[in-house]
Amino acid sequence: MTPPRTGPTTAAAVLDLLDRGNGIESCVRGDSMGATLPDGVRIRIRATRGEPCVPGDVIALSTPAGLVAHRIVARGRRGRARAYVITRGDNRVVCEPAVHEHLIGGRVVARLDADGWMPVPAARPLPAPRRQLATLALLAPSLALEVHPRLGQAVNAPVVLLARLLTRTAGALKAAAAP
Secondary structure: OOOOOOOHHHHHHHHHHHHOOOOEEEEOOOOOOOOOOOOOOEEEEEOOOOOOOOOOOEEEEEEOOEEEEEEEEEEOOOHHHHHEEEEEOOOOOOOOOOEEHHHEEEEEEEEEEOOEEEEOOOOOOOOHHHHHHHHHHHHHHHHHHHHOHHHHHHHHHHHHHHHHHHHHHHHHHHHHHOO
């Protein structure tokens, strides 16, 4: 099954199929996963069937915008936070707000390359300045998630704004320093 477009209705239908234990195939739209899952690549999603997803796993999750494939970069460790994960696209610096694990539809297990179906590769490291910013951008939401899941979600918005400001400032400084 390849949803022609993703949206809340399509995402709900996909989650229903995955809940029934069905694997699905879909097509990636967008560049948030960079070279890991480039725009237009076909992917296979398998139901997690109660298996916990861990940092490093690429998952398909339901969002208000529809079904999204992102990598888990953190998971809550204590109390209520254990049921939440923080995800980020491999091509992004900032993470998404923490989501409850019931929104995880399945694990992205393969992508279709010229050589056939291949396992999803590990994330490529970001260049040093972006990697450092990504580490800092994950710190506040991760710590806040441990205090309370809603706080973890709320802290993410100012972190996104700050990261964008720092990225623009760095770009402007680099452009000004160029000969």
